[in-house]
Amino acid sequence: MPGPEAARRAVGTAAERARPRVLNIGQVLGDLSGEFPGISASKIRFLEEKGLVAPQRTAAGYRKYSIADVERLRFVLALQRDQYLPLKVIKDYLDAIDRGERPESLPGGITLSPRAVSEQLADELAARTRARLFTFDELVAESGATPELVQSLISFGLITAPAQQYDEHALKVVKACMQLEAHGIEPRHLRPFRAAADRELGLVERAIAPVASRRDVASKARAAETAREISELCLNLHSALVNGQIARMES
Structure with missing residues (x-):
């Protein structure tokens, strides 16, 4: 008979299978509101305007968020909450990841440790590019x-x-x-x-x-x-x- 841990994994796997592959903005809010009570549709649209997330659009112009989009939003919101980083810094980091780079750390050597970030995303987004510094020469x-x-x-x-x-x-x-x-x-x-x-x-x-x-x-x-x-x-x-x-x- 499976133990409690196996049962929890089975429930989690079933929940993941039942989760829609594409979500509308209302479903995204429902997914994130438990971790980020202040989240709103206008906040998500603002993050889109700033280039932090780029959902697909239907022919009628409605936004379609993938699971990766939601995890990306979760990552951005967690960094704002836990590290109080400016969006420009977060975007620079995500842009580096999108270009296939593997940034090492945040400016000043800060290590990213936001709460509520999925393990898969945390493995990939481990740190932000170190700010470049130059001598005179x-x-x-x-x-x-x-x-x-x-x-x-x-x-x-x-x-x-x-x-x-x-x-x-x-x-x-x-x-x-x-x-x-x-x-x-x-x-x-x-x-x-x-x-x-x-x-x-x-x-x-x-x-x-x-x-x-x-x-x-x-x-x-x-x-x-x-x-x-x-x-x-x-x-x-x-x-x-x-x-x-x-x-x-x-x-």
Whole structure:
């Protein structure tokens, strides 16, 4: 006669066989709500807009979620809850997995240990890509810039190097400034961008202060995600204002 453990496995196997292979958004909510009580249809659609999940669509436009889609959502939600990671970091990790890479760890060497992640998914998604850091010489080599340009960007505060290491944001700054230099725009002309970025950061910090001041994990996750959303909106506003002026120049 089978023991309790064998019986539990048999029940689990039967439940898995009975589980629909394709779910609608209501069924997905039912599947996830026990582990994530605050989950909603709008939250799932938001994660889709951010590129964290990509369900198939019926001819009528209704979303169809596979079991893999649901497990992916479970993984994302668990990371937000347990590690309070920004969605951008989670997406970068998942994108690396989708490209067939095997990322090693989160920035700073954090190990992923979210609750409510299936064993199969946890085996595959064991960690997130380590943030790349560059020395001065590596930054020059990776960007293709001259040492003089990079040194000038440092002098004008456009890039900084905590512990003498530069991150991928610094690399993006160098590459953008190289292209601007080709148009006669030098680092000394770009100091207002540093000041504007600092003012924008102050604006973001004030906006999220009520949530950021709370110490619980969920609040930290909301604060980080809200900060990124506000930053994107500021960038969109800046682009619209500049492009509007350019359009007037053309008319």
